[in-house]
Amino acid sequence: MKFLKSLSVLVLAFLFLVACQPNKSKHRDMIHVYDSENQQIMETSNPEALGWFSDMLDEIEGEDGDEITEEMLVELPADAQINYIYDFGGGKEGSSVRFTTYKNYPLVTISNIPAVPEVTLELSDLEADELNHPNTWIK
Numbered sequence: 001m002k003f004l005k006s007l008s009v010l011v012l013a014f015l016f017l018v019a020c021q022p023n024k025s026k027h028r029d030m031i032h033v034y035d036s037e038n039q040q041i042m043e044t045s046n047p048e049a050l051g052w053f054s055d056m057l058d059e060i061e062g063e064d065g066d067e068i069t070e071e072m073l074v075e076l077p078a079d080a081q082i083n084y085i086y087d088f089g090g091g092k093e094g095s096s097v098r099f100t101t102y103k104n105y106p107l108v109t110i111s112n113i114p115a116v117p118e119v120t121l122e123l124s125d126l127e128a129d130e131l132n133h134p135n136t137w138i139k
Helices: 002-020 047-061 125-131
Strands: 030-034 040-044 082-089 096-102 107-111 119-122
Touching (some): 047 125, 096 125, 107 125
Antiparallel strands (some): 030 082, 082 096, 096 107
């Protein structure tokens, strides 16, 4: 249980640092969206889309700011088919977090966090639907 608390604190701290990083250079917060073939299909730095995505991450974390619990972690099925990959970060190499959604399961895998293994979480039907249709919220 201590591992899960540490993991949730690290994930949230990293997301906070990426989102609140001062723009000392030309790098801006961005979401890059890739399809199942790892081809970039969209990108945005639109504040509304970034805000929506951050809100979605808060919902995935849990209601009322609950920490990620052991019950939320699931094992990724071997037959999971990638639908979309979101790279969310400050635009600098290595400073983004990767979120992978799946066509055949309401799951998201969060990866690319330094010193933290990737985790797979179950999504609600609404969360899965929204993350699997980026064209509805990325403008």
